[in-house]
Amino acid sequence: MEVKARAPGKIILSGEHAVVHGSTAVAASINLYTYVTLRFSTPSDDQDSLKLVLKDEGLEFSWPTNRIKQEFPESSAEPQSPAPPSCSVESAKSIASLVEGLNIPEAKIAIASGVSAFLWLYTSIHGYYSYKFEISEMFKQPRVTLRSLIIASCELFFLISLCLCRFKPATVSFTSELPMGSGLGSSASFCVALAAALLACTDFVSLDLKQQGWQSFQEKQLDLVNKWAFEGEKIIHGKPSGIDNSVSAYGNIISFKSGSMTHMKANTLLKMLITNTKVGRNTKALVAGVSERMLRHPDAMAFVFSAVDSISQELTLILQSPASDDVLSVTEKEEKIGELMEMNQGLLQSMGVSHVTIETVLRTTLKYKLASKLTGAGGGGCVLTLLPTCFVVEKVVAELESCGFQCFTAEIGGKGVELTLRCHLDLSLLSGRITVGD
Numbered sequence: 323m324e325v326k327a328r329a330p331g332k333i334i335l336s337g338e339h340a341v342v343h344g345s346t347a348v349a350a351s352i353n354l355y356t357y358v359t360l361r362f363s364t365p366s367d368d369q370d371s372l373k374l375v376l377k378d379e380g381l382e383f384s385w386p387t388n389r390i391k392q393e394f395p396e397s398s399a400e401p402q403s404p405a406p407p408s409c410s411v412e413s414a415k416s417i418a419s420l421v422e423g424l425n426i427p428e429a430k431i432a433i434a435s436g437v438s439a440f441l442w443l444y445t446s447i448h449g450y451y452s453y454k455f456e457i458s459e460m461f462k463q464p465r466v467t468l469r470s471l472i473i474a475s476c477e478l479f480f481l482i483s484l485c486l487c488r489f490k491p492a493t494v495s496f497t498s499e500l501p502m503g504s505g506l507g508s509s510a511s512f513c514v515a516l517a518a519a520l521l522a523c524t525d526f527v528s529l530d531l532k533q534q535g536w537q538s539f540q541e542k543q544l545d546l547v548n549k550w551a552f553e554g555e556k557i558i559h560g561k562p563s564g565i566d567n568s569v570s571a572y573g574n575i576i577s578f579k580s581g582s583m584t585h586m587k588a589n590t591l592l593k594m595l596i597t598n599t600k601v602g603r604n605t606k607a608l609v610a611g612v613s614e615r616m617l618r619h620p621d622a623m624a625f626v627f628s629a630v631d632s633i634s635q636e637l638t639l640i641l642q643s644p645a646s647d648d649v650l651s652v653t654e655k656e657e658k659i660g661e662l663m664e665m666n667q668g669l670l671q672s673m674g675v676s677h678v679t680i681e682t683v684l685r686t687t688l689k690y691k692l693a694s695k696l697t698g699a700g701g702g703g704c705v706l707t708l709l710p711t712c713f714v715v716e717k718v719v720a721e722l723e724s725c726g727f728q729c730f731t732a733e734i735g736g737k738g739v740e741l742t743l744r745c746h747l748d749l750s751l752l753s754g755r756i757t758v759g760d
């Protein structure tokens with residue numbers, strides 16, 4: 323049995339950093355995903371360890387399940403509510419000890435926080451919920467077919483093996499279309515995809531085993547995926563606002579303030595060029611830098627955050643206004659959005675999160691009368707450029723790429739996290755190998 327989940331990355335149209343301090347921000351999902359495949363071991367695998375495979379990095383880690391049990395001795399307390407707990411100091415120490423022994427190459431040390439978030443979500447979700455043990459609906463159907471029998475037996479076999487031990491041996495593999503650490507929310511999509519795959523195996527989530535292809539979660543289940551992913555983001559970001567995991571979980575375009583969000587179907591079709599400066603940076607350090615600046619200049623920074631809030635609120639109104647609004651034509655809307663993006667960029671500069679390469683992108687796109695702003699934490703990473711309707715993009719892309727940057731466009735505002743199940747079963751009674759749902 324294999325569970326595969328995919329969770330999208332995001333762009334922030336306005337409000338990054340300020341959103342951490344309570345301002346409104348507007349973000350949209352993009353059609354670039356992190357994929358996770360979770361496969362619990364079967365007796366024939368003869369594997370008593372938890373394996374993490376980071377395909378893009380060419381890295382593989384593994385922990386014997388006994389070692390994990392040693393670090394996380396059984397908790398006698400039953401969970402009072404399904405709400406996820408935060409990582410305690412004690413658990414953080416256990417995770418650090420599990421990560422320490424891995425000898426992650428120095429050049430790739432940034433992924434240590436991702437590995438820690440992985441261990442936290444894996445051990446917590448395992449320890450917190452019981453695995454589902456329900457006989458397939460198919461048995462209740464009047465017509466029992468060979469296919470329904472195979473799926474039901476497969477399900478039963480899988481569930482029995484899951485229930486036998488607390489930290490189940492498994493292989494968890496990740497691959498992503500998102501450049502890591504560049505402002506497109508790879509950390510959040512990593513946590514959302516993982517939380518979704520893990521929760522899909524618990525009694526909290528019911529999925530249609532008969533359905534092929536990607537399927538979405540019900541709203542209540544999605545809320546839980548989002549809450550767990552937020553706990554994972556805390557391990558990577560330190561102090562996340564929650565906007566990245568929310569947009570990755572729910573998709574769409576969202577207006578987000580202090581944990582509450584408004585989902586928007588954009589009535590204005592926005593086309594954005596994304597330019598990756600390829601300058602690596604770390605969201606945790608940048609967020610901490612803005613907080614320190616706020617401590618040094620609380621009054622001035624309060625005005626900056628309040629200005630960002632107004633920008634995001636105005637942007638929300640424009641995005642929500644009807645498509646055929648006679649008052650605001652498409653061109654007027656685009657001009658207003660571009661201006662708001664430029665104003666936001668100015669405020670991000672005053673927060674100290676721009677970068678010389680970001681400034682180069684801004685200068686280059688301005689030559690073509692295009693408005694741009696950094697997206698995500700800044701300090702390098704990606705820049706957004708609004709492409710007005712009918713704009714021919716080739717020349718500006720060529721100029722940006724001649725500076726060594728990488729340009730691409732992405733569809734925005736699509737679906738959030740989704741998953742798919744694959745069920746394999748060897749039936750010794752039958753001579754051949756039968757694979758169901760593959």
Ligand SMILES: Nc1ncnc2c1ncn2[C@@H]1O[C@H](COP(=O)(O)OP(=O)(O)O)[C@@H](O)[C@H]1O
Pocket residue numbers: 356376432433434435436437496497498501502503504505506507508509510512558559603604605606698699
């Ligand atoms: N596919 C992945 N595998 C392992 N770690 C990941 C993966 N994607 C993201 N991460 C973790 O998230 C970090 C990047 O997050 P962050 O600095 O917030 O940038 P962003 O979210 O914009 O990509 C990485 O350094 C790593 O620790």
Ligand SMILES: C[C@@](O)(CCOP(=O)(O)O)CC(=O)O
Pocket residue numbers: 337338339340341342504505506507508509559561562563564565566605609697698699700
């Ligand atoms: C800077 C911030 O607003 C967005 C960070 O996005 P990213 O990790 O750079 O993709 C932080 C947050 O909202 O948690």
Ligand SMILES: [Mg+2]
Pocket residue numbers: 507508509510559566605
């Ligand atoms: Mg991030």
